[in-house]
Amino acid sequence: MQYHLDRVSTGDPAISQPSGAIHGATDAVDVLIVGCGPAGLTLAAQLAQFPDISTRIFESKSGPLEIGQADGIACRSVEMFEAFGFAEKVLKEAYWVNEVAFWRPNENGTGLRRADRIQDVEDDLSEMPHVILSQARVHDFYLEIMRNSASRLEPDYSRELIGLTTDPGADYPTTATFRGPNGETEIIRARYVVGCDGARSKVRKAMGHDLKGEAARQLWGVMDILAITDFPDIRLKAAIQSADQGSILIIPREGGYLVRLYIELDTLQGDERAADRGVTSEMLIAKAGDILAPYTLDVKEVAWWSAYEIGQRVCDAFDDVPDTERSFRTPRVFIAGDACHTHSPKAGQGMNVSMADTFNLGWKLAAVLRKQAAPSLLHTYSEERCAKAKELIDFDRDMARLFSVKPKNEIEAEQFQSYFKKHGRYTAGVETRYDPSLITASDEFQHLAAGMKVGMRFHSAPVVRLGDGKPMELGHTIKADGRWRLIAFAGAGDNGQSGGRIASLCHYLEQDPRSPVTKYTPSGSNIDAVIDVRAVFQSSHREIALEALPHLLLPAKGRYGLLDYEKAFCPNHKSGPDIFDQRGIDRQSGAIVIVRPDQFIAKIQPLEDHSGLERYFDEFMIST
Numbered sequence: 159m160q161y162h163l164d165r166v167s168t169g170d171p172a173i174s175q176p177s178g179a180i181h182g183a184t185d186a187v188d189v190l191i192v193g194c195g196p197a198g199l200t201l202a203a204q205l206a207q208f209p210d211i212s213t214r215i216f217e218s219k220s221g222p223l224e225i226g227q228a229d230g231i232a233c234r235s236v237e238m239f240e241a242f243g244f245a246e247k248v249l250k251e252a253y254w255v256n257e258v259a260f261w262r263p264n265e266n267g268t269g270l271r272r273a274d275r276i277q278d279v280e281d282d283l284s285e286m287p288h289v290i291l292s293q294a295r296v297h298d299f300y301l302e303i304m305r306n307s308a309s310r311l312e313p314d315y316s317r318e319l320i321g322l323t324t325d326p327g328a329d330y331p332t333t334a335t336f337r338g339p340n341g342e343t344e345i346i347r348a349r350y351v352v353g354c355d356g357a358r359s360k361v362r363k364a365m366g367h368d369l370k371g372e373a374a375r376q377l378w379g380v381m382d383i384l385a386i387t388d389f390p391d392i393r394l395k396a397a398i399q400s401a402d403q404g405s406i407l408i409i410p411r412e413g414g415y416l417v418r419l420y421i422e423l424d425t426l427q428g429d430e431r432a433a434d435r436g437v438t439s440e441m442l443i444a445k446a447g448d449i450l451a452p453y454t455l456d457v458k459e460v461a462w463w464s465a466y467e468i469g470q471r472v473c474d475a476f477d478d479v480p481d482t483e484r485s486f487r488t489p490r491v492f493i494a495g496d497a498c499h500t501h502s503p504k505a506g507q508g509m510n511v512s513m514a515d516t517f518n519l520g521w522k523l524a525a526v527l528r529k530q531a532a533p534s535l536l537h538t539y540s541e542e543r544c545a546k547a548k549e550l551i552d553f554d555r556d557m558a559r560l561f562s563v564k565p566k567n568e569i570e571a572e573q574f575q576s577y578f579k580k581h582g583r584y585t586a587g588v589e590t591r592y593d594p595s596l597i598t599a600s601d602e603f604q605h606l607a608a609g610m611k612v613g614m615r616f617h618s619a620p621v622v623r624l625g626d627g628k629p630m631e632l633g634h635t636i637k638a639d640g641r642w643r644l645i646a647f648a649g650a651g652d653n654g655q656s657g658g659r660i661a662s663l664c665h666y667l668e669q670d671p672r673s674p675v676t677k678y679t680p681s682g683s684n685i686d687a688v689i690d691v692r693a694v695f696q697s698s699h700r701e702i703a704l705e706a707l708p709h710l711l712l713p714a715k716g717r718y719g720l721l722d723y724e725k726a727f728c729p730n731h732k733s734g735p736d737i738f739d740q741r742g743i744d745r746q747s748g749a750i751v752i753v754r755p756d757q758f759i760a761k762i763q764p765l766e767d768h769s770g771l772e773r774y775f776d777e778f779m780i781s782t
Contacts (some may be wrong), residue, residue: 223297258396272390377424383418403449588617661708
């Protein structure tokens, strides 16, 4: 964490100085967010980092979420939390999912037996674990980020959306009408509206979009309980398939005692809905006892429970521009999270995918509003995230079907476990790969960094920071601040000295008017304000002369021109194979890895291909 750049400050460095650009309760804003769920708060927390962007977030509920709903947090989401600065808090409070147990009927068809106990996440999939923590606590952390930002952004609660219209010719093209807590009408005009208002989204309906798909007609219950049981794996994630009573998924919760049970109930008939069954918590407890038998379950307290019907539905598009108009019109209204895709909770993807939606969208809105990128960039949100949502629906349909099967033999019983193992990377959130597009290049130079896939998230690895010898994760330098990262991996023998490819690259980036750094950095800004250039060398940090590095790797910043000593890194040889071996980086040639503000790899290219950098950024960036 860097601070004290322009002045020595006291107190908590995570609390920014309030900006003079704070807009308060204005009725004309750059971005209006409807909904305070995971998608809405991820977007709000990101936009709050830009005091020059006016943002408001409205929620129909009377206050923040307190209990219930989602709890599974994938490895990839914890990586994202690190970018926002609260991963450490999550990891301290959360239950860590280290192993998974699979239970099946005994061979004689009665009772239960543990069929297997396996590692939950494969080695080196992420530096972050799969964890369980209440969605309400995730909300709390986002709200804290918003309050501590220079924008001091706070949600407006008890605001129900009752109308949304668009006038393409207006300065603020979208107009949203809300009913306030006392029945009063409030009208907000916005340049962009993002509907994060759930499966019954009013923003989606105003756009004329529908959730398409089918319900599985299977009723499930979920409850968070304090209980006494002789079931031995109550503190493991456990998938239990009984012979004839149904299935249970056990999810241990944070704190050491609380546990969540997902309980298979009955198949719904005809037009029957979950609410028609009159499910009670007592019914869920009884059903759980039947499935777990002969083990006992003595429930002492039910903290929260619900009943729901499994369904997989998705929208065809996540913005308001029809396919026939995309060549001449850019989006003004977007939807994210449950507003555009719904599925079962058992794979633990709901909150994670919702946050990924708006982490994808937030930096794009910021870049367009700050006139760093052309509005056409906004088309890539629906293109990228809609495709991923459809993949999720297919995965969830198979996952839910296999878990609900009453196994007739050992082969059928093994199918769910095999599917779980096969898709471990997907459920960890690290399998997402965006297709080539305006902002994702081809894999022409993938061989230069074979373990860092173009279109996938930047896979971190341990390094040592040259300036102070600090061991750290390279990926943790990529913050949720809207900046691009250009990471230059040095070739053999290149320690940044004059005449080497790193020095040549840095000189070009800093001095050439055609370079993306000089071309797109606003006058008077720090040189890393838009594109943050960093380098990783192959030599030990004790073998490189810091003072001999190019100026771009020791940039003068702020009003005093203080040097930034955190741009250069070396391998961490104490942690096993170094980053060059771990991520398959060509030791002879080196490589440039361009990382988007949402931590996804946009392009890999040779160090000497300066014109390739120009061609990539010139496609969508706006020069200053």
